[in-house]
Structures are given as structure tokens and as C-alpha cells.
Amino acid sequence: FFWTGTMQQLFDMYNAMANEIEADPALAPNIHLGCCGFTFNFLLNAFATQFMAAAEQADTRMDFIGYHPYSIGTPSGYDPGRTVIAAALRDLYRPNAELVNTEWGLLGGVDREQWADLDYGLAKVRSMIGMLDEGVEIATQAVLTDIFDDTSSTCCPGVVQLWPQVAIKNSTRPLIAMNMVRTATHRVGASSTDSAVVAGWTPGMDTLWVVATADTGIAPVQVQLSIADLPWASARIERFELTETTIDVWNGPTLVEDDVQTDVWGDTLVHTVDQGSGRLIIWRVTEDQGMSVASSGTPGAFALFPQPAEDLVQVDLGMHGKGTLMLKDAAGRTARTWAITGQSMLLDLSEVPAGAYLLSWNGPVRKITTRLLKH
DSSP states (O other): OOOOSOHHHHHHHHHHHHHHHHTOTTTGGGOOOEEEEEOOOSGGGHHHHHHHHHHHHHTOOOSEEEEOOBOTTSTTSBOHHHHHHHHHHHHHHOTTOEEEEOSOOOOSSOOHHHHTOHHHHHHHHHHHHHHHHTTEEEEOOSOSBOOOSSSSTTSOOSSEEOSSSOEEOGGGHHHHHGGGGTTOOEEEOOOOSSSOEEEEEOTTSSEEEEEEEEOGGGOSEEEEEEOOOOSSSSEEEEEEEEOTTTOOTTTOSEEEEEEEESSOOEEEEEEOOBTTBOEEEEEEEEEOTTOOTTTSOOTTOOEEEEEGGGTEEEEEOTTOOOEEEEEEETTSOEEEEEEEOSSEEEEEOTTSOSEEEEEEEEOSSOEEEEEEEEO
């Protein structure tokens, strides 16, 4: 519903509810509380600004800020500028609150077929990657099913169409396909000049997932994937594609490439338009089980000997005892560095949090990376 009262009335209602929840020790830790579906449509965003200021002054609990970044003039129905506004208000008044996109995806002046088109779904994936860049925690679908059967901006944002029969839309299938990467919770740095891209490790760093969208505006073009610092001597790279031809809601994207590489970490394909639409590309990168850093016998490979009781790891570099060791977390942030001047040394990890890490040795001739887990 749309709020028709004043800012103060809305805040009084929310504040009373928050205080009641906070006063209940059984309820308070088990509920996620936030407000209010701001649209940022009013002059200087005075309503939202005054509400957030009141929440700060009263120290009202607010776990998340909900807002509606609608834009009927973009391919996905999403306005990133409204996310910037929400983030600014959050940082100013409630810096610990999450950003939650509680409604988005409206289009203007399109018909039912355009609402259901694969390209609309690809545009939404691109916008979701942008939301990740801005720190948005959750983005909800506006509605589950279509409401009307016309060309209004509110007719058809649902994931399921009702006319001429009930069916999952092609525009929904890129979102379903993204379930493939749902376990890649540790995001790593990724960039692209032509498309949206996101990459992440699974918690144990045993699988790296990379997702990219290729739209009709840039086709045909060569899409090239390059990956650095994998913790294995040999990797298996599988490429899945979701196109108008391969679309299948039950089986997800189609496996189109399965390759084992030992020297060059990457993949190359030529993206063309398929029935007027772009495509979703997903790469899964895993260790080739026939070879690993520890067992490959590769010249220059180092060995690790953990001493968990003391939070120490002994590194043995054999005859190659020079260079730099660098420890990075799953997000690619450098946790520690060590200068190596001998054939072996002890690494003190007592101040390093538990988790999965990449340990890289930059030697005089080559670079080797392996995986390190601290429990």
C-alpha cells in the first residue's frame, strides 16, 4: 500500500513497533526489522531524509532500509541513482543498516512479449551485478505473477505469465540460472569492458564461478576470460550458456565447453545474436583431480606443513628460497606478506581470522598459488 499520512505518523508507528520488539528478549534477536519502501520521488527527498533523521535521533533499531529504485526508462526497470541516494541516507543516519531493494523492474510502453523476453532477464542480471557493487543485500521481485494483460508499466513484472497460459517466462530463466552460483559466497575482483561480470569462490575455495552477460548491442564480439592466481597446477574450465536456443527451465544453462588447462587460465568464444537476443555465460572452474600443486612435482612448487596447535605453518621452498609470500582472503584482500630469504620458514597465522585463503609465492622465475584453510 502507499502511505498517505505524514512522516511523523509513519515514524511514530515504526518506532513503537521497533521498541516493542526490542523489549521482547525472545523476539528481538529473531526478527529482521526495517523500513520503508522509499521511492525518492519527492523534492529533495525530504520525507525519507526526515524519517531517517528521526530514527537516528531516537536511536530506533533499523536492520535494513527498504527502497524502490524504479525506472521505466531503463532496460531492466532499475535506477541505480536511487540506490546511491539510499546508500547516502544509510551512511549518514544508520550506517549499520543493510540496503534492500524491495521493489523494482517496471517497464513502460512494452507488450507482454517484451516483458517475457530473454533480454529483459539479462538486463535484470546486469542490474543485479550493479547492485552487488553498491552493497545491496537483497533485491526482491515486484510480484510473482502478472497482474494485468496490457502494456502499462505495472502489467507484467511477474516471474510467471498467466496469458495465454501459465508458464515461466524466458525473462525469468536467467534469474533461475543464477542459482548455479548461489554457493559462491566469497566475491572476488572481476572486470569487463563490454559486459557485466561477477565472480566468486565457494567457501572452501574449491570452485570459482564467473558470470557474464552478453547483450545484442555488442554482438558479434569475441568474449575472452582470463583468470590469475588459481591455487592448482591444472584446472578444469566448464562453460555454460543460456540462449534462446538452449533455454530450458528445468536443466538450466547448457554445457558447451569442458577443457583442462595447465598453463593458460581462460576461455575464448565468439558471441553472436541468437534469435535476436543476447546470452548468459557462466564458467565453473575447478581443480583437475589428476594433478594438484602438492602432488604434481612441478619445479618450484612449495610444500606446507601446518602446526595448528601453535597457529603456525611451515613453508618449504626447497632450492628456490627467494621471493615473496602473499596471503589473500576469499575476497582478494591481502592479509599478510612475508619476504622469503631461505629454503623454509614459519608463518605466524595467530592474528589471521579463520577462513579460506590463497597463498602465493612470487619467486625469481615463476609464481605458484595454493590453497590454505584455517579452522
